[in-house]
Amino acid sequence: MMDATATTDFIHLYEPGGDPARAPLLLLHGTGGDERDLIGLGRTVAPGAALLSPRGKVLEGPMPRFFRRLAEGVFDEDDLRRRTHELADFVEAARQRYGLAQPVAVGFSNGANIAASLLLLRPEVLAGAALLRAMSPFAQPPQADLSGKRVLILSGAMDPIVPADDVARLAKTLSGNGASVDHRTLPAGHGLSQPDIGLLQSWLAAG
Ligand code: MLT
Numbered sequence: 254m255m256d257a258t259a260t261t262d263f264i265h266l267y268e269p270g271g272d273p274a275r276a277p278l279l280l281l282h283g284t285g286g287d288e289r290d291l292i293g294l295g296r297t298v299a300p301g302a303a304l305l306s307p308r309g310k311v312l313e314g315p316m317p318r319f320f321r322r323l324a325e326g327v328f329d330e331d332d333l334r335r336r337t338h339e340l341a342d343f344v345e346a347a348r349q350r351y352g353l354a355q356p357v358a359v360g361f362s363n364g365a366n367i368a369a370s371l372l373l374l375r376p377e378v379l380a381g382a383a384l385l386r387a388m389s390p391f392a393q394p395p396q397a398d399l400s401g402k403r404v405l406i407l408s409g410a411m412d413p414i415v416p417a418d419d420v421a422r423l424a425k426t427l428s429g430n431g432a433s434v435d436h437r438t439l440p441a442g443h444g445l446s447q448p449d450i451g452l453l454q455s456w457l458a459a460g
Pocket of ligand 1: 284414
């Protein structure tokens with residue numbers, strides 16, 4: 254049995270925001286990234302926002318991730334559920350510690366997938382989420398009340414990791430549960446492109 258500190262403690266970076274009108278960003282990196290990866294992106298897309306950026310606790314070889322997978326695109330859903338609650342508890346504790354409003358998640362790839370899972374399992378934790386190159390985290394998604402949550406999904410038309418029907422299913426699940434979903438498919442692969450940055454910036458500014 255882990256104690257409360259161990260279950261909610263993530264290695265993370267926290268950067269206070271200068272603009273209280275901006276929602277804090279919860280930055281969630283992709284496989285092989287860490288807490289530093291998306292700080293520059295966060296500063297660019299939401300100047301003045303507080304940034305909270307944890308490092309995923311699961312290691313795949315040397316690569317940090319937010320939950321275990323059995324193969325590429327095949328998720329260990331029991332681990333995903335457990336890790337989602339652990340991350341949600343961390344965010345709640347960090348909000349107390351740093352005095353933060355409800356954050357908007359900005360997740361890339363594996364980080365986008367756990368952000369989608371956070372929305373479905375612990376919707377109270379997030380104000381909304383930008384899911385960059387996300388896929389459906391669950392084969393049978395749970396029901397959640399996502400009314401009032403804004404979600405941006407940015408997909409790559411040439412993404413070799415995320416099948417188009419899979420992310421379409423995610424968009425349908427989230428909007429079916431009441432989220433206000435803006436799903437765009439860009440002429441890009443799995444990596445982020447310049448248009449991702451511009452779209453993310455304007456979507457955050459409109460929030
Ligand atoms: C995942 O495992 O979450 C997805 O396959 C995306 C990735 O991290 O490569």
